[in-house]
């Protein structure tokens with residue numbers, strides 16, 4: 001099959017690789033119809049998590065809509081022809097963590113993620129789905145390919161983080177990070193709040209898109225963030241910050257603009273082995289509520305995320321800016337990583 005193989009930082013190459021096969025009776029093989037690239041894939045692409053991407057081997061990609069083409073003998077829920085998606089994490093459905101709904105922490109698979117290490121991801125014509133009955137999902141009717149791709153990671157992650165933030169209508173809220181997941185969270189928040197959320201980022205075109213979706217843009221490089229927050233809250237600080245940047249500086253910024261007792265709900269992905277000095281005194285003295293959801297338990301949230309689309313609460317097209325084919329993925333990845341002007345998210349059509 002054709003696939004895009006990681007060869008080192010900023011180096012993806014199209015290649016012919018062996019087709020995946022049924023290796024276990026619980027496997028399913030899915031033909032990829034469309035995929036994409038997530039902000040967290042950039043850590044691997046840019047060489048920031050070198051232990052998780054093997055040059056010459058790793059096929060990235062944890063977002064997918066596809067069609068089942070083969071099933072193992074013990075698979076009960078799927079048949080060839082089924083239209084499916086999967087959550088980014090591989091979960092068995094039966095271990096102690098899966099039983100608690102903590103599917104991102106599956107004990108059987110060791111928190112396996114598609115496109116990480118040796119488990120091939122969705123940037124190829126076919127992908128092997130282990131423990132398929134445990135986590136593969138049928139795509140509900142009324143969900144187009146682009147929207148279905150969002151069900152693997154971005155949209156349920158946004159939903160989980162916004163739910164964990166527990167906002168109330170009168171709250172003053174900021175979204176830190178206006179990438180695709182941040183923009184989806186923004187769409188959720190506008191319906192739950194009386195006043196527009198502030199959106200903090202440093203990329204002008206991303207802030208423009210946030211403004212078009214009902215947010216109040218704040219450029220962290222050119223605006224005085226402190227003054228903006230003081231004006232919005234009478235000097236009190238924010239009730240809630242939802243964060244999707246996954247950088248230590250963003251954590252510090254977010255926790256510095258909360259009022260005492262404020263809620264930090266994080267969806268950003270922090271790199272393995274990130275050590276960062278932070279002020280426990282600040283967190284303590286302000287009774288901050290720190291709720292991390294970056295290794296999101298997406299599976300239990302997929303059905304609710306799908307309803308957000310079919311009910312018209314979230315517009316998937318608002319986060320897609322580019323449509324390309326599989327062979328163009330290496331250049332698309334470079335544009336995504338480089339934040340080329342106007343580049344939010346790509347839909348990569350494969351079949």
Ligand SMILES: [Zn+2]
Pocket residue numbers: 038039040041062088153154
């Ligand atoms: Zn993702």
Ligand SMILES: [Zn+2]
Pocket residue numbers: 091092093094095096097098105106107108109
């Ligand atoms: Zn499990």
